[in-house]
Amino acid sequence: MKPRVALVTGANRGIGFAAARRLAGLGYRVVVAGRDPEAAARAAAEIGGVPLLLDVTREADVERAVAFVGAEFGRLDALINNAGVLLDRETPGLTVDLEALRATFEVNVYGALRMAQAFAPLMVRQGYGRIVNVSSIMGSLAHAGPGYLAYRSSKAALNMVTRVLAAELKGTGVLVNAVHPGWVRTRMGGPEAPLSPEEGARALVWAATLPDDGPTGGFFEGEGKPLPW
Numbered sequence: 009m010k011p012r013v014a015l016v017t018g019a020n021r022g023i024g025f026a027a028a029r030r031l032a033g034l035g036y037r038v039v040v041a042g043r044d045p046e047a048a049a050r051a052a053a054e055i056g057g058v059p060l061l062l063d064v065t066r067e068a069d070v071e072r073a074v075a076f077v078g079a080e081f082g083r084l085d086a087l088i089n090n091a092g093v094l095l096d097r098e099t100p101g102l103t104v105d106l107e108a109l110r111a112t113f114e115v116n117v118y119g120a121l122r123m124a125q126a127f128a129p130l131m132v133r134q135g136y137g138r139i140v141n142v143s144s145i146m147g148s149l150a151h152a153g154p155g156y157l158a159y160r161s162s163k164a165a166l167n168m169v170t171r172v173l174a175a176e177l178k179g180t181g182v183l184v185n186a187v188h189p190g191w192v193r194t195r196m197g198g199p200e201a202p203l204s205p206e207e208g209a210r211a212l213v214w215a216a217t218l219p220d221d222g223p224t225g226g227f228f229e230g231e232g233k234p235l236p237w
């Protein structure tokens with residue numbers, strides 16, 4: 009049997025890199041996608057993956073990614089929409105710059121949706137796929153508090169994208185879930201976070217490798233703990 013193929017966005021560092029490394033360890037061929045070609049090449053070389061230049065906000069990059077994966081592997085088993093930005097750390101929602109909101113949505117919502125739209129047809133054709141949207145508990149309406157309005161609302165929107173795509177893809181073999189990696193020590197999470205990138209990546213890898221009777225349209229932490237929307 010041919011090895012399974014996974015593509016991880018923002019895989020050059022942080023949680024995305026840890027997930028890519030874990031999947032490579034499980035025998036997946038991993039496309040290590042990053043918006044900086046040198047960083048993607050370095051990360052891919054470290055784990056025996058295949059580098060790909062991919063800025064998720066660029067339509068042309070995404071089209072090229074589909075052509076590349078099709079030509080190189082002819083299939084994609086797991087898509088991990090991990091690339092993300094947090095641009096309104098210190099700003100109250102009452103004064104947040106709408107440009108920051110737009111830029112956040114460009115990556116966290118439109119980028120992830122663009123990737124899912126681009127790769128879902130291939131997954132449907134092969135009757136198998138796992139789409140993992142890396143969300144955050146900060147996007148939970150049930151947990152909402154002050155601040156981080158751009159980041160929170162982008163992850164809430166990504167959760168809705170997850171629900172809608174999961175419903176539309178039901179019965180095709182393609183499972184779509186949102187995961188919260190926990191609070192993780194990365195450039196975004198900062199040095200005080202309790203979890204290592206490897207620990208954070210567990211949720212991503214769990215959702216990327218679900219069995220055929222696994223959940224779809226859910227929001228999870230760790231290896232399958234449901235979270236409130």
Ligand SMILES: NC(=O)c1ccc[n+]([C@@H]2O[C@H](COP(=O)([O-])OP(=O)(O)OC[C@H]3O[C@@H](n4cnc5c(N)ncnc54)[C@H](OP(=O)(O)O)[C@@H]3O)[C@@H](O)[C@H]2O)c1
Pocket residue numbers: 017018019020021022023024042043044047062063064065089090091092093115119142143144145188189190191192193194195196197198201
């Ligand atoms: N860390 C946490 O505590 C935490 C908690 C909950 C959820 N998350 C989520 O987990 C995911 C990974 O976060 P992280 O902590 O690993 O963050 P990170 O260390 O800041 O890494 C973010 C990654 O996203 C990439 N990226 C940003 N914009 C991109 C674009 N337009 N196109 C392609 N790649 C882009 C970055 O690439 P460059 O290197 O080129 O900038 C980098 O590889 C994010 O979706 C984040 O929201 C993190």
